[in-house]
Amino acid sequence: MSEGFAHHDPDVVLRARGIAVRLGGAPVLEDVDLDVSPGAIVGLIGANGAGKTTLLRVLLGILRPQSGRVHRPDRRAGIGYVPQKISLDPHAPLRARDVVMLGLDGARLGIPLGRGRLRGAVDEALARVGATGFADARVGELSGGQQQRVLLAHAIVSRPALLLLDEPLASLDPVSARDVVVLLDELRRQSGVAIVVTAHDLTLLLPVLDRVAYLAGGRAAVGTPAEVVRDDVLSELYRRPMRVIEAAGRTFVVADEGVTNA
Amino acid sequence: MSAVLSAFFVSPTVQTALVVGTVVAVVSGIVGVLTITRGQSFAGHALADLGAVGGSGAFLLGVSQLWGFVLAGVVSAVAMEAIGTRRLEGRDVATGVVFGAGMGLTALFLTLDTLIGGSSNAAISVLFGSLFSVDSRLVPVILALGAATLAIVAAVWRWVSLETLDRDLAAARGVPTRWASTLFLIALALSVQLSSLSIGAILSTALLIGPAATALLFTRRLGTAAALAAVIAVGQVGVGCLVSFASYDWFGGNSWPVSFTIVAAVFLTYMGARAVDALRPLINRTAVA
Numbered sequence: 001m002s003e004g005f006a007h008h009d010p011d012v013v014l015r016a017r018g019i020a021v022r023l024g025g026a027p028v029l030e031d032v033d034l035d036v037s038p039g040a041i042v043g044l045i046g047a048n049g050a051g052k053t054t055l056l057r058v059l060l061g062i063l064r065p066q067s068g069r070v071h072r073p074d075r076r077a078g079i080g081y082v083p084q085k086i087s088l089d090p091h092a093p094l095r096a097r098d099v100v101m102l103g104l105d106g107a108r109l110g111i112p113l114g115r116g117r118l119r120g121a122v123d124e125a126l127a128r129v130g131a132t133g134f135a136d137a138r139v140g141e142l143s144g145g146q147q148q149r150v151l152l153a154h155a156i157v158s159r160p161a162l163l164l165l166d167e168p169l170a171s172l173d174p175v176s177a178r179d180v181v182v183l184l185d186e187l188r189r190q191s192g193v194a195i196v197v198t199a200h201d202l203t204l205l206l207p208v209l210d211r212v213a214y215l216a217g218g219r220a221a222v223g224t225p226a227e228v229v230r231d232d233v234l235s236e237l238y239r240r241p242m243r244v245i246e247a248a249g250r251t252f253v254v255a256d257e258g259v260t261n262a
Numbered sequence: 263m264s265a266v267l268s269a270f271f272v273s274p275t276v277q278t279a280l281v282v283g284t285v286v287a288v289v290s291g292i293v294g295v296l297t298i299t300r301g302q303s304f305a306g307h308a309l310a311d312l313g314a315v316g317g318s319g320a321f322l323l324g325v326s327q328l329w330g331f332v333l334a335g336v337v338s339a340v341a342m343e344a345i346g347t348r349r350l351e352g353r354d355v356a357t358g359v360v361f362g363a364g365m366g367l368t369a370l371f372l373t374l375d376t377l378i379g380g381s382s383n384a385a386i387s388v389l390f391g392s393l394f395s396v397d398s399r400l401v402p403v404i405l406a407l408g409a410a411t412l413a414i415v416a417a418v419w420r421w422v423s424l425e426t427l428d429r430d431l432a433a434a435r436g437v438p439t440r441w442a443s444t445l446f447l448i449a450l451a452l453s454v455q456l457s458s459l460s461i462g463a464i465l466s467t468a469l470l471i472g473p474a475a476t477a478l479l480f481t482r483r484l485g486t487a488a489a490l491a492a493v494i495a496v497g498q499v500g501v502g503c504l505v506s507f508a509s510y511d512w513f514g515g516n517s518w519p520v521s522f523t524i525v526a527a528v529f530l531t532y533m534g535a536r537a538v539d540a541l542r543p544l545i546n547r548t549a550v551a
Contacts, residue, residue, distance in 0.1 A: 062433040081434040086427055091478050092299045093487045099427060106424040107436040111416045111485070138482050139427075151431075164434075 012071075013038050013162050013194040014059060019068035021054050028054045029065070032220045034213055036162065036194045041184060043205050044198040046215030052198040053084075055215070056166055059196060073161045080155025080193075082165040086147060088140040096142070096150040097135045100125050103154035125157035126150075129183065145176045156187065163187070165197045169204055177204050184208065202229070206251050229253065266508045276507060278398045279520070283499035285408040286460045287469065291491030293415060293453040294474030295484065296446065300426045305342060305447065306467045309454045311361045311368075312338035314463035317388040317455075318371035321381045327388060328400055331458050332407065335451035343444045368463075391462030391521040393503065404459075407452055414449040422446050423484065460499075461521040469495060472528035476535045498527040 014036040021029040028051045036042050044052045057063035060081055061072060073079055080103070088094065100122045101115060126135050129149040134142055139150055148168060155163055165184075169177040185208045188195055199205055202212065202225075212228050214221040214237055221228045221237045228234070234242035234253060241256035270276055297306055316334025317327040368388070375384035387395070396404075421442035424432035433439050457466035473495035477487045502524030510517040 057430065060430070060434050062430055079434060081431050083428045083431050086431075088427065089299065089301055092426070093295065093478055093482050093484045094299070094423065094427070095482050098423075098484065102420060102424050102427070103435075106420050106432070108420055109417050111419045136482070154431075 011037055013073060014196070015071040016059060017069050019055065019058055019065045019070070021051070021058060021063070021065045023054065027218045029058075029215075029220070030218045032068070032213070032215075032222075034059075034220075034222060035211075036196060037210070038161070038194050039188050039192045040210040041188055041195045041197065041205075041208050042211045042213065043202055043209045044196065044213050044215060045200070045202045045205075046198075047200055050215040051218060052200075052215055053166055055213075055220075056164055056196070056198055060164055078161050080158065080160040080163045082148065082151045082155050082163070082168060084166040084168075084170060085144060086139075086151070090138065090140040092138060092140045094139050095136050096131055096139055096146075096153075097122055097126065099139050099150050100153045100157050103157040121157055122153075125153040128156065128187075129153045144171050148172075148180070152183075156191075156193070159191065160193060163193050163195045165195065167198050167200070169199055174204075181205060181208055201253075203250055203252055266511065267504075270504060270507050273507075274398065275394050276503060278396055278401060279393045279503050280500065281401055282396050282404050283393055283460060283503060283524075284496050285404055286456045287473070287495035287499040288492045289408050289411050289453045290457050290469040291473045291477070291493070291495035292412065292488040293450055294470040294472075294495075295477060295488045295491050296415065296419075296422060297450055297470060298474050298478060299484065300422065300446070302447075302450065303467070303471055306450060306454055306470050308342065308357070308361055309335050309338055309447075309451045310458060310463045310466045312364045313451070313455045313458055313466075314368040314388055315364050315371065317458060317463060318368045318375060318384065321375040321384045321388075322371060322378065326397065326400060328403065328455075328459050331455035331463075332452065335455040336448055339447040339451035340444065343440075343447050387462075388458075389462050389464050390519065391458065391460050391465060393460045393499075393520045393524075394506070396459065404456065407456060411449050411452040411456070414445050414452075418442050418445045418449075461524055465521050465525050468525045468528050469499075472525075472532050473498065476532050479535050479539045494531060495528075498531060499524055502527045 012035050016032065016034040019029055019032040020027070032055060034042070044055055046052050054063065058065050059070060059072065060079065061070065101118060104118050104121065105112060105115070126132050129152045131146070131149040131153055134146055139147060142150065168180055172180065181204055184195055184197065187193055197205065202209070206225060206229070209225050211223065212225050214228055214234065216237050217239070219237060221233050229244055229251060231242060231244055234244065243254050243256045245252045245254060297303060313331045313335040316330035318330070320327045320330025372385045372388060375381045421432065421437045424435060424437050425439050425442045429439050432442070454466050454470060457469045461469060474487070474491040476494055477491035481487045481490060503520055506518050506520035506523040
């Protein structure tokens, strides 16, 4: 991998420079830069196919970009990852607490022995995400929202410096989605973990975002929400008129054309 | 009955069958639990079909079918992993054609075994197994293969657990996911081929899936399920051997085939366990009341 920058900056947990990815010949990302500071929440916002998950995989270090460099914390303990969803047989003998335990020792060879001393950390992580009530249930039997909490506990149990979440709000009802946003906000305040989160809509996330990378057509508009979530910047990015609308204390981004009954 | 039992345990054929059967049962039970957890029962069937090509081809070369099973199984496992087992499942038409061709090749080899090799029992032996006719000289090899399979499974235990959950998540934790899934598939191939030698290529997945599925009805823990499945499988193979042996007297010299009695034990245990599982809420309610 193309890791390693000459100068390590303590104010940056993750630094990506000039990331370009082509998949099957088609450009997915072109020259994307991103910095993530400790305790910050950064949103990767874009439609399906805009390259959010591709960028996340590059940041995670499991997809090698055609060009560009990424500086990231050590993978095993330093990065927690929460996939969008998992498909596990309901009978699979993996309890919620087993999944969290794998966050501590899953990369080790051999059968697990002497895990007793790790149990406290597992219970703490489960409690932190509100998953204590189903800690002994099979993960395959849990609802999507419950599975996500278990995966979040798995991701934070090793006390990572960086947390990457793929579409954590996508399949949640509005109340659960808000609970997850509040939980992420608490996590970064209490532990100083930096969080990168993808979403196709920024409305729910915007109140907690420090930086936003808006993705469209392989390009990215990166900056603070005040710098990026603007009519002119988004219109330039999408190459069509875009409007940022404030209503009921929330911010919505809509395409301007075609909305006739204003 | 005691006469049958004493004859059972002194017979050298039975002793070999019990040693081989125990190894196969332990390996199948443990590998089976991970196979079901990973949703790879399909791969187990495929490896049995493709292994049979090697098993039947071995007769033509005059070597033990064990070597044919193992070679074809391991080559198939590596090839399947290279293509991608998930992709194979998604393309069930092409996959069905390839595995059908494998069984066709097996049919050809089995005919040639009879015509050229003069091995008239090759078909029964490859397809339905021959626990009571395993060459005792193969026992050390079978023990070594069984130990190797368990060593592989133990090594990749946690890697495979994480990779089952999500491949990207495992990779993000630093698990070499390609190695994890390939090594597990090789262990699965070895397990299925040892089972093919004992109860035949067609029935081998019964011993892979049956004891593991039974164990999973009673525990939520991976390690406990693996140990329980191994114990259940050993019991089933033992009972199957005993019933097959005893049936010799019941039918005047025509015993039930041991593959049938083992698979019957697997089936009846599973159905019984399902019944107990279904009755559990009823029992609990009575206990409370």
